[in-house]
Amino acid sequence: MLRAAFALFLCLSLAIAQSPVSYRGYDAAGAAQEHEWEMKYRSLPSPANMKADMERLAAHPHNVGSPYDNENAQWILAQFKSWGLDAHIETFDVLFPTPKERKLEMLSPSRFEAQLAEPPLSVDPTSNQTSEQLPTYNAYSGDGDVTAPLVYVNHGIPADYEVLDRLGISVKGAIVIARYGGSWRGIKPKVAYEHGAIGCIIYSDPRDDGYTSGNVFPDGAWRPPFGVQRGSVADMPLYAGDPLTPGVGATKDARRLSPKESPVLMKIPVLPISYSDARPLLAALGGEVVPPDWRGGLDITYHTGPGPAKVHLVMKSNWDLKPIHDVIATIPGSTLPDQWVIRGNHHDAWVNGAEDPVSGTISLLEEARSMSELVKQGWRPKRTIVFAAWDGEEPGLLGSTEWAETHASELSQKAVAYINSDSNGRGFLHAGGSHSLEMLVNQVARDVEDPETHLSVWKRLELNRMVGRRGAPSGEQAAGDLPISALGSGSDYTPFLQHLGIASVDLGFGGEDGGGIYHSIYDDIYWYEHFSDRDFVYGRALAQTAGTLVMRLAGAAVPGFEFNAQARTFSTYLDQVKTLWKTTRDQIETKDRLIEAGAYKAASDPRKPFVAQVKEAMPPFLDFSPLENAVDHLKRAAASYERAYAANPSESSALAGKVYLTERMLLDTKGLPRRPWFEHMVYAPGFYTGYGVKTLPAVREAIDQKEWSEVGPQIARTAAAIEREAQLLDSMTSMLH
């Protein structure tokens, strides 16, 4: 019945499929050949293999430094080799602290000691591998033994401290308790420390991924009472990778900072806890009742404190170097072996990691196996394809970053694109990345079938967006490409995109199954096979999508970069930063006027704490014209290139050697203010969001942080980067004439 309803679309898509295919960067014959190989390719990835691979890779905890992490790397290497691929392991030595001492207790008003442990569940066969599991902790926490009153800070992001300020509540000398969410976890202790806190507890509120959302594991997918989210709290927005070797590969003989010198290690002790452990602490808080959006799902009244709850927090680590093992396999390019299309997914996990990352790793493996199969059948990609199973992603993108830093100069020349995935699930395609690849991603998504609806994954996504927006787009809109999102951080694309300027795409499916096992012992095979893509059909869809994208890039005469979408997208980013300035200005103006009118005082309740708002300096008017000129140039350059390319779709290898360097132009080797490792002037993780992207980051964050004198110079640097790309496009256009 489901299929009948979609008969019209199936006919339509079959009709399209049967007409002669046209692929950007391919001539007619090349496209026909490519089409044939891709059709073969997409029939190969096997859900049964993926299930078996997951049951192997997630059978034991395999965090960095664990025996099974190494065993998995060796096994992946053997797999690659068994398929006839040229493969090897690259090993780096990275700082990876593990807990030596952990303690959290409440001393008053009543005594309570936190359990800090996740109990095995009898129905879940891997949950009892206790001796192999990393304890619940936040890697790169500071060492410390502190006792202080507790303050609840909501998500613990800067906006939350503004609320506390208005309530007259300080965290100076206090231990804060923040709930997960609202930012990347590492932001919470960083901002707490900036505000004078001496310790930080992070807990998973049931409202966010526990019983509020659904039945808890093992009855359902959501976080059980003692489930804890492990995770890194290094200051990754400064730089990714090994904390001791910023900018260079963590090889045996690399020059290393001492841990004390490393700026990314947290200064205060941090510990993640469950909502069972958090409840007594939160219930013991007094002080103000929190604002409505700070409330969680516990059956208590949430208060801010400080106190009367007084807690004792101890966190000490073994600060050891540990080896990490990246597994690298290649399919050599036939005619352009020095142009690389890189496809990566990490293999390390916090514990068993069936979802994170094995659900993505198994797709990578099936892609490699399937392409090896094609090679046996005579397929020869023009470009070299590099498969990478990264180690050490969880603590801080260690494996990908150290590899990228080690091979930086070669990658700068050779890397055409980096295609990433990580956890995968059931539902809708989500794609983020460089907007010069937006058109290509859309084209590929139109060629992959959604296993549940048998529409293309593109069509299902589009129809879902229609329902989400409650909109009924016109025929024109329906035919247009769907936007891909900009990338912040949180997975292995960061060193490629934001450090080296390699056009990147991050792919995955999801949105139909929620869950609350992230970074806990319950992210395991039992959970995945009950509550996620249990038939592994979305594992196959990911392999089909990522593999097709890799093949399309590797086989083209000229890889299918397109720049109109990019120019249009950058133009919206420019509009956003202009609006951000305007909004900031309007808000300050309004606030000042309300202060003058006495409105805040009149509106306030004399029985409740109220710290008078203070007037702020008005933001100056800013000269956005350098960016406006650069974006305008890029728009015109993109349009000219597109016209010239359409008139004369060149297969010139000179053009092929330039087109992917466009992303490099967006780098500024001096990097972003206060974090030179991040060189991309358009995409970066936010300094105070962590994973969340900030586009045009040097400009946007100067406005965010009201550093008005910084905005002008950063406009100039950002404009110059965009200008460089526009000039490269102009030179490519002249090659076409």
Added chain:
Amino acid sequence: MLRAAFALFLCLSLAIAQSPVSYRGYDAAGAAQEHEWEMKYRSLPSPANMKADMERLAAHPHNVGSPYDNENAQWILAQFKSWGLDAHIETFDVLFPTPKERKLEMLSPSRFEAQLAEPPLSVDPTSNQTSEQLPTYNAYSGDGDVTAPLVYVNHGIPADYEVLDRLGISVKGAIVIARYGGSWRGIKPKVAYEHGAIGCIIYSDPRDDGYTSGNVFPDGAWRPPFGVQRGSVADMPLYAGDPLTPGVGATKDARRLSPKESPVLMKIPVLPISYSDARPLLAALGGEVVPPDWRGGLDITYHTGPGPAKVHLVMKSNWDLKPIHDVIATIPGSTLPDQWVIRGNHHDAWVNGAEDPVSGTISLLEEARSMSELVKQGWRPKRTIVFAAWDGEEPGLLGSTEWAETHASELSQKAVAYINSDSNGRGFLHAGGSHSLEMLVNQVARDVEDPETHLSVWKRLELNRMVGRRGAPSGEQAAGDLPISALGSGSDYTPFLQHLGIASVDLGFGGEDGGGIYHSIYDDIYWYEHFSDRDFVYGRALAQTAGTLVMRLAGAAVPGFEFNAQARTFSTYLDQVKTLWKTTRDQIETKDRLIEAGAYKAASDPRKPFVAQVKEAMPPFLDFSPLENAVDHLKRAAASYERAYAANPSESSALAGKVYLTERMLLDTKGLPRRPWFEHMVYAPGFYTGYGVKTLPAVREAIDQKEWSEVGPQIARTAAAIEREAQLLDSMTSMLH
């Protein structure tokens, strides 16, 4: 320090106060005299008296039919008389069921019996008057003894059943459990019954007025675990007052329906419960996980059911007639004794009712006492002032309605306006009512001092609205009147405004203290004196506001009705119903297009229940022109009247006798469709909202309910009513020329 900040405004308002006053409907000498009496008046209401009065009136439970209800009436009568007022009690006999049998138990999957009782608290001296307290129940529930699977229906309003329909969940033959909120409580069992449910449980979720919002009583103001909200579930949107005597006074010898004939009695058993009693029932539900906005504050995953929880619900009442005692006192008018300004607040409560209604009753008493004082000093209002302490408001506006019905023809001729209040608290003035009195309410609010900020209550409200809107209005806006809200139902103005067409205003203060003791045994003196207007200064502010409004109306040559604001407001209502039609049409159009595109199916998760959406007939285009013409006529008539009145501010008694009849013009004696008792064509409580107002109700609800053929005739009737008022205004204008 607070005062210093407002020095500018104080100076300003003092400056205004010292310039010669100008009151609409008064000549210069009259205004000066009125000003002097009002200044005297506002110095008289005494917080100490109010505290003493509350401690007397709320000392024992005083629900309808209880000994203390009668004692209070006698005491109020004695007070009125002691101040020299002409006072008497009017008694009616009304149907007031009280519980004979109540039981709620869960039979499976585990056994649980609900407590159905509110425990006394040792710190709270009146909470242990158990023998005098009404049990927790919903008056006018059907009698029944039913056993069935349970279904959670969120608020239990029509929109919630649409969600259940999409999930394929029926309540036919089930017992529903709904949380309080989202509508008047009586809507919940009514809609449940319409959908085939055989019983209804209503509970107070902690998210709404329990621990989620703040500390619970007695530590804080919010609903404790076993607190229950009593309340009526008669189908009040059909008619208010005694269920057995619709439209006529429930006098001794009135013709009565039998209970079986009364259309307003609920057909199924209904019982209100606490969140302690609700938790085991909700925790035992299976079925679907509810949508995010259906989630409450309990520490469970909320499911819809049906079942596996199976419950047994018994509710049986004694269906007795009970006497109610309205206490009426008058100050006779000097020159226009047959024009009445009526001021009312009820005195009955569900239990002790310190907040509801005694916090308002004590203001009414101080107004009467203070005006008696003025009379002793020689004050003689032109019009008769009627003070009314109503009984039986809680079960269904019984005292006010039966009195209004009994005196309907006299009131139709004589009533100039009805000024109501009910519960009162700390914070900001809220005023609702007839928009022909909007200007007058604004003028009065400018003359009353806010006890916390010492601004006028008007100024504080305006500044608070500025903060709420984050807006900084220009000078013009700041000088303009603030809108008053339209009245739905929920207090004693309903029979006056919506049955008899008497211009009404409802006044109260609040917004600074929340609380969760509504209709429970904990709404008592201890709670009020700890968590609300404990200094009784907002009790005084209410007495000052309502009393000034009464005096200003009673003393004017021509009462200060003004019609531009009314015409402007009605015009926005017309815009709203037109937009409602447009939105309804757009939604259906979008939905149909999404169905055709297969978008809902593509967006749905095949593992989750999904009932295919069905296409709906497109709404026809409608002829709003009769309403547009009528509203336009009203606008022009109001403007002409205003111009003529400004040029020649007549004191003619002929005009005075007409101006207040304008509200009568808005009646249509045939009433609203399916509920003829409600005759007002502009303001009504919603058929499916209960308390929530529906303006232009005959038209709006026909669109709401997609009764397209009904819209045209109702546009005509509504337009005719507005047209009648415009014609009356035209005739008043010609009197001025």
